[in-house]
Amino acid sequence: MRGRGRWRNDRGTSDALGLALIAPAAIGLALVILFLSRQVDGRITAQSAAEAAAQAAAQERTPAAAVAAARAVGFAMLVDELTCSSPTIEVDTSAFLADTAPFVSVEVSCSPSTVGLEAIDPPSAETQTYVAFATIDPFRGVTP
Numbered sequence: 001m002r003g004r005g006r007w008r009n010d011r012g013t014s015d016a017l018g019l020a021l022i023a024p025a026a027i028g029l030a031l032v033i034l035f036l037s038r039q040v041d042g043r044i045t046a047q048s049a050a051e052a053a054a055q056a057a058a059q060e061r062t063p064a065a066a067v068a069a070a071r072a073v074g075f076a077m078l079v080d081e082l083t084c085s086s087p088t089i090e091v092d093t094s095a096f097l098a099d100t101a102p103f104v105s106v107e108v109s110c111s112p113s114t115v116g117l118e119a120i121d122p123p124s125a126e127t128q129t130y131v132a133f134a135t136i137d138p139f140r141g142v143t144p
Helices: 002-009 014-058 063-077
Strands: 085-092 103-111 128-135
Touching (some): 014 063, 014 085
Antiparallel strands (some): 103 128
């Protein structure tokens, strides 16, 4: 009679087996979600940096100051190596001194890092490139 009660409540190894099958899948799914979130965060960061850098450049009076301001603001926003590794910032001030609708364009490029995601062997992250434009106020006085 004692043996029958033990068999009824005995779960055996089914819990351990279920955990052994589900745990690697859950960890893999978590790493895939982490990789995708880095991609999205990299896109948002690059776009925000391009827009802020263009606005900073548009506030300056000379093309050289505009380039310096755009790079300073852009690189200050791109400090996280996981979301934006090896960023590049290109500033176009060719229309800066134009008579009609002068504007500044800033192009920011970077790619998210795959450090820490080796377990899922992610593909190399694609480089995110964004261009932002800012119009310069024609009545503020531009010096060449």
